[in-house]
Amino acid sequence: MISAHDRTPGTNGEPAAASAQLAEAIVEASAALSGKLDPQQLHDTIAAQATRLLGADLSLLHGTRTRMPTDRPRPLRLLASSGLPGALAGALDDLTSTPSLALSAAESRRVEQAAADDAALDRFADIRAIETCLKACWVLAAPLLGADRLLGVLTCAFSGRSAPSLELLPRVQALGALFALALAAAEREVERGAERRLHGARVDDADARAQAEQRAEALHRDARAAACEADARLAAERQWLRSIIEDFPVAIAVFDERGDRSLLASRRCEQLCGGPHPLTTPAPAQRALLCAPGGQPLPHHEMPLVRAARGQGTTCAELWFRRTDGSHVPVVVSAGPIRDGQGTILGAIASYEDVTHFMERERLREEWITIVAHDLKQPLTAITACAGVLSRRSEAADIRPWSQKILASVQRLERMTGDLLDASKIEARRFSLDRRPTDLRAHLRDAVELAAAERPERDVVLTADDDVPLVHVDEARIEQVIGNLLVNAAKYGDPAAPIRVTLSRRDAEAEIAVENRGPGIHPDDLPRLFQRFQRLASAPSRRSPPGTGLGLYICKGIVEAHGGRIWARSEPGETTAFHFTLPLSDAPSSGD
Numbered sequence: 001m002i003s004a005h006d007r008t009p010g011t012n013g014e015p016a017a018a019s020a021q022l023a024e025a026i027v028e029a030s031a032a033l034s035g036k037l038d039p040q041q042l043h044d045t046i047a048a049q050a051t052r053l054l055g056a057d058l059s060l061l062h063g064t065r066t067r068m069p070t071d072r073p074r075p076l077r078l079l080a081s082s083g084l085p086g087a088l089a090g091a092l093d094d095l096t097s098t099p100s101l102a103l104s105a106a107e108s109r110r111v112e113q114a115a116a117d118d119a120a121l122d123r124f125a126d127i128r129a130i131e132t133c134l135k136a137c138w139v140l141a142a143p144l145l146g147a148d149r150l151l152g153v154l155t156c157a158f159s160g161r162s163a164p165s166l167e168l169l170p171r172v173q174a175l176g177a178l179f180a181l182a183l184a185a186a187e188r189e190v191e192r193g194a195e196r197r198l199h200g201a202r203v204d205d206a207d208a209r210a211q212a213e214q215r216a217e218a219l220h221r222d223a224r225a226a227a228c229e230a231d232a233r234l235a236a237e238r239q240w241l242r243s244i245i246e247d248f249p250v251a252i253a254v255f256d257e258r259g260d261r262s263l264l265a266s267r268r269c270e271q272l273c274g275g276p277h278p279l280t281t282p283a284p285a286q287r288a289l290l291c292a293p294g295g296q297p298l299p300h301h302e303m304p305l306v307r308a309a310r311g312q313g314t315t316c317a318e319l320w321f322r323r324t325d326g327s328h329v330p331v332v333v334s335a336g337p338i339r340d341g342q343g344t345i346l347g348a349i350a351s352y353e354d355v356t357h358f359m360e361r362e363r364l365r366e367e368w369i370t371i372v373a374h375d376l377k378q379p380l381t382a383i384t385a386c387a388g389v390l391s392r393r394s395e396a397a398d399i400r401p402w403s404q405k406i407l408a409s410v411q412r413l414e415r416m417t418g419d420l421l422d423a424s425k426i427e428a429r430r431f432s433l434d435r436r437p438t439d440l441r442a443h444l445r446d447a448v449e450l451a452a453a454e455r456p457e458r459d460v461v462l463t464a465d466d467d468v469p470l471v472h473v474d475e476a477r478i479e480q481v482i483g484n485l486l487v488n489a490a491k492y493g494d495p496a497a498p499i500r501v502t503l504s505r506r507d508a509e510a511e512i513a514v515e516n517r518g519p520g521i522h523p524d525d526l527p528r529l530f531q532r533f534q535r536l537a538s539a540p541s542r543r544s545p546p547g548t549g550l551g552l553y554i555c556k557g558i559v560e561a562h563g564g565r566i567w568a569r570s571e572p573g574e575t576t577a578f579h580f581t582l583p584l585s586d587a588p589s590s591g592d
Contacts, residue, residue: 050175
C-alpha cells in the first residue's frame with residue numbers, strides 16, 4: 001500500500017494528483033472558449049482565463065490584427081489584457097520593434113521567462129512597464145503557435161521574484177496549445193466572412209432583380225446553412241475535446257451525467273484497464289473491474305466517478321483495476337464533479353495513477369526490514385545466553401556489572417528488533433491477532449502489578465468499572481499496549497505523582513486511560529504523536545529522548561487492528577492522558 005508520507009498534498013491540504021488539476025483546467029478553459037468566434041471577445045476571454053487558471057496577477061495577449069505573409073514581420077500589438085492598469089496600455093500597445101520578452105518569445109518560438117531584476121529591466125521594455133505596477137515580479141511569455149505559424153504571444157506576470165512552481169510550465173504549454181487552436185479557428189472564421197462580403201460586392205447590378213425574386217428562398221437556404229454550420233461547429237468542438245481527452249498523456253476518464261450518461265477515457269486509462277473502462281456503456285462482454293485493495297469489486301454507486309457525479313469528490317483513494325486476464329494494477333484515484341456556471345453538476349472527471357512501482361518499493365522495504373530484524377535475533381540470543389552464563393559463573397566482582405550492562409543492551413536491541421518487525425507487519429497490513437475472551441479488569445490488574453514490580457518507586461493506581469464484560473482480544477498485544485503506555489508515563493511523568501489507570505464502559509466500547517502528571521506534550525507534537533519514528537518530547541525542553549520512535553505507532557496499529565481507537569490529551573505542566581477503546585462484541589470481527 002502507499003504510505004501517507006509518499007503522497008503529495010492537494011489544494012485543500014490533502015494529497016491530490018497534479019494531472020487531474022491540469023485536466024480540469026483544460027476542460028474549464030475549453031468550456032469558456034466554446035463558441036467564441038468574435039475576435040475581440042475571444043481575445044478578452046483568453047486573457048481572463050490565463051490570469052485565473054495560471055494564478056497570474058496580470059496577463060497580456062499580443063498578436064496581429066491582420067494576416068501577413070510569412071516572409072514579412074508581423075506587427076506585435078496588444079490585443080487584450082487582464083489586470084493591466086489603463087495607464088500602462090500605451091506603453092505595451094506596440095512591441096513590434098521594441099526589445100521585449102514577448103518579442104523574444106515570438107522570435108524563439110518557445111516559452112521565455114525572467115525575473116524583474118536590473119538586467120531584465122534594462123533589456124525588456126514590457127518588463128519595465130509591468131514592474132511599475134507589480135514591483136518585484138516574475139514574467140513569463142509563451143508563443144501561441146498554429147501549424148508552425150505565430151498567432152500571438154501570451155505574457156503573464158506573477159508577484160514575487162521567485163520562479164513559479166514546476167507544475168506551472170506544463171499547464172502554460174497545455175493552455176497555450178488550446179488558446180492557439182481557438183485563435184486559428186477565429187482567424188479562419190474572419191477570412192470566410194471577408195470572402196463572403198467580397199463575393200457579395202462583386203455581384204453585378206444586373207443580377208439585383210433576380211436576387212430580389214430569389215430572396216425568400218435564399219433567406220430560407222441561409223437559415224438552413226447557418227443551422228448546419230452551427231451543428232458542424234458543435235460537432236467539431238466535441239471532436240476536438242474528445243481528441244484532447246483520448247490523447248491526454250495521463251490516465252483520465254470523463255463521465256457525462258447528461259443524456260445517455262456516456263464515458264470517455266484516455267488511451268492511457270484503457271492501457272491501465274487492459275481494455276474498456278468499468279463504466280463504459282454499453283457494457284462490453286469483457287471489461288476491467290474497479291476493486292478495493294484485496295480484490296473486492298466496488299459497487300456501482302461507490303465508484304469514484306459515480307460519487308463525483310453526485311458531488312462527492314475523491315482524493316488519492318487506493319484502488320485496483322482487475323483486468324480481464326486476472327491481473328491487477330494498483331492505482332491512486334482522484335475524482336471531482338464538473339459544474340457549469342450556475343453550479344449544476346454536468347458530469348465528473350477522474351485521474352488514475354499507476355502506483356505499481358511504489359508498491360514494489362514498499363514490498364522491498366518491508367522485506368528488507370523483516371530480514372534484518374529476523375537475522376538479528378540469532379546473534380542477540382547467543383549474546384544474551386553468554387552474558388547470562390558470565391554473570392552467574394563469574395566470581396570477579398568487577399565482571400558482574402559489565403555482564404548486566406551487556407544484558408540490558410541486548411534486551412534493548414531485542415525490543416527495537418521486535419518494534420521493527422511489528423511496524424513492518426502493520427505497514428504491510430499483515431498484522432495478525434490471536435483473540436480470546438479476556439477479563440480486562442484482571443488483565444489490567446496484572447499489568448499494574450508488573451509495572452509496580454519493575455518500578456517500585458512509582459505508584460500506579462487502578463480504577464475499574466464493574467460492568468465491563470469480557471472482550472475478545474489478543475491478550476499479549478493488549479498487554480504490549482498497556483505496558484508501553486505505563487513505561488511512557490513513568491519515564492516522562494512526575495516521579496512524585498501517581499500514575500492513574502482507569503477502565504470504564506462507553507456504550508459499545510471499553511475505554512482504558514493511562515494518566516500521569518508532568519511536563520506534558522507540546523501542542524505542536526500531538527497531531528503527529530502516533531506516526532512512525534516520532535519520539536515523545538518534554539514540553540519545556542522539546543528535546544527528543546533516545547529510541548526508535550515506533551512504540552506509539554505500534555500501539556495505534558494494535559488498537560486499530562482490534563477495531564478500536566487511540567488518542568492523547570495533554571496540558572503542558574499539568575496532566576497527560578492516553579486513551580484507547582476496544583469494541584464490546586460477542587465474537588471477534590471477521591477481519592482476523
